[in-house]
Amino acid sequence: MSDPSTKERLLDSAERLFAERGYAATSLRELTQDAGCNLAAVNYHFGTKEALVLAVLERRVRPVNEERLARLDALEAAGTPQLEDVLRAFVAPLLERHRDGAAVERVARLFLQLSTMRDPELQHYRLFQSTATRFVAAFLRALPEVDPVTVYWRITFMIPVVAMSFSDAERLAFLSGGTASADDTERALAHMVSFLAGGLRAPEPTAGGAA
Amino acid sequence: MSDPSTKERLLDSAERLFAERGYAATSLRELTQDAGCNLAAVNYHFGTKEALVLAVLERRVRPVNEERLARLDALEAAGTPQLEDVLRAFVAPLLERHRDGAAVERVARLFLQLSTMRDPELQHYRLFQSTATRFVAAFLRALPEVDPVTVYWRITFMIPVVAMSFSDAERLAFLSGGTASADDTERALAHMVSFLAGGLRAPEPTAGGAA
DNA sequence: GTCTATAAACGGATAGAC
DNA sequence: GTCTATCCGTTTATAGAC
Numbered sequence A, B: 001m002s003d004p005s006t007k008e009r010l011l012d013s014a015e016r017l018f019a020e021r022g023y024a025a026t027s028l029r030e031l032t033q034d035a036g037c038n039l040a041a042v043n044y045h046f047g048t049k050e051a052l053v054l055a056v057l058e059r060r061v062r063p064v065n066e067e068r069l070a071r072l073d074a075l076e077a078a079g080t081p082q083l084e085d086v087l088r089a090f091v092a093p094l095l096e097r098h099r100d101g102a103a104v105e106r107v108a109r110l111f112l113q114l115s116t117m118r119d120p121e122l123q124h125y126r127l128f129q130s131t132a133t134r135f136v137a138a139f140l141r142a143l144p145e146v147d148p149v150t151v152y153w154r155i156t157f158m159i160p161v162v163a164m165s166f167s168d169a170e171r172l173a174f175l176s177g178g179t180a181s182a183d184d185t186e187r188a189l190a191h192m193v194s195f196l197a198g199g200l201r202a203p204e205p206t207a208g209g210a211a
Numbered sequence C: 001g002t003c004t005a006t007a008a009a010c011g012g013a014t015a016g017a018c
Numbered sequence D: 001g002t003c004t005a006t007c008c009g010t011t012t013a014t015a016g017a018c
Helices: A006-021 A030-036 A040-045 A049-077 A083-096 A100-116 A128-140 A148-164 A169-175 A186-200 B007-023 B027-037 B040-045 B049-077 B083-096 B099-117 B129-141 B148-164 B169-175 B185-201
Strands: none
Touching: A006 A040, A006 A049, A006 A083, A006 A100, A006 B040, A030 A040, A030 B007, A040 B040, A040 B099, A049 A100, A049 A128, A083 A128, A083 A148, A083 A186, A100 A148, A100 B099, A128 B169, A148 A186, A148 B148, A148 B169, A148 B185, A169 B040, A169 B129, A169 B148, A186 B148, B007 B027, B007 B040, B007 B049, B007 B099, B027 B040, B027 B083, B049 B083, B049 B099, B049 B129, B083 B099, B083 B148, B083 B185, B099 B148, B099 B169, B129 B148, B148 B185
């Protein structure tokens, strides 16, 4: 426990460098030098660069999704949860598990990078499958007055908000006029939940799609 | 005009391959072979691979942003536009400029990739600067009853919806239960506008961030 | 403008000693 | 588990003929 093991140092360096410079732009030579170990250590501990980046993402994503499901379990054990409760169960674990906004930003950037790659070796959807299934059902139950097809569309719009809003602190500062910071996780959470609740509960678009 | 020039064929191939396989994962050899021209043509027409991908993005983004601003000009010339009008002016040019969802998906994937790269040679924010400034002002005017700080936060949440919702047709199909398709741009537009309007106009979070 | 040929460097992965 | 040394393919970019 005292010193981080080589494997953990590799995960730490990989998370930081992949997020900051990009997965493809970071060579295993830079990475192992940053981690203070030998080039061959990557192959020994993870096998390939692809397996390493998946391990990096999984280390952050799995506990977040486990906490999401635990919170949803607790809510549903107490009755039918309100929409805002389900939203908080979904969003809070991501924001609260990390001390500062930089950690959330790293995870978001890593996730976005993998999302834009079609390499079958880099598939990461399975990390979210069970969570997605459970929460889609919960949102449908919390929105009985909205057409389910509309709810599906809106969940599709909700995912980018959660996945991407904190992926770039500069964009966040610029678009928010310098008033928003991912470091203030409590405010970020409250604002995100109110925004998403408003979007999910909005009046449905009229059939004609009027001007 | 009859045959696309080598330069245009390079832009076409680059857009498709960068979006489908990734910028870093696509070599100039594959790219020039796909475009039916010589490897050295990239250097002749664009200089570097980085300049090429920026040209690819700019070719799609600039006309979209010009149309966004033109629509906003027209709205504001006729008085103070409603929130939904401003939203449609912002979202419709992206969805309507391309015949099918695949084209929107390519542009979105390309944008997301560049967003996750910190290489100074790949900065693309300037493509959006004037558009962002104008629309932020328009949203503030269309939401006089909402605290401006809250509006900034919500614009920050809105950008990921527009940028990322159509970046992955598989995710769209999965999360929407197979009911949503980016090919139906009219429905996509109507759903996105109603979602964003609901989020932007939602009741503000209470100071206490109550449960 | 387009080509061939090549420079010059870097990439991930691995064998085998310790 | 960690190291050195190296294999071997690939990369972007360019020089120079046509």
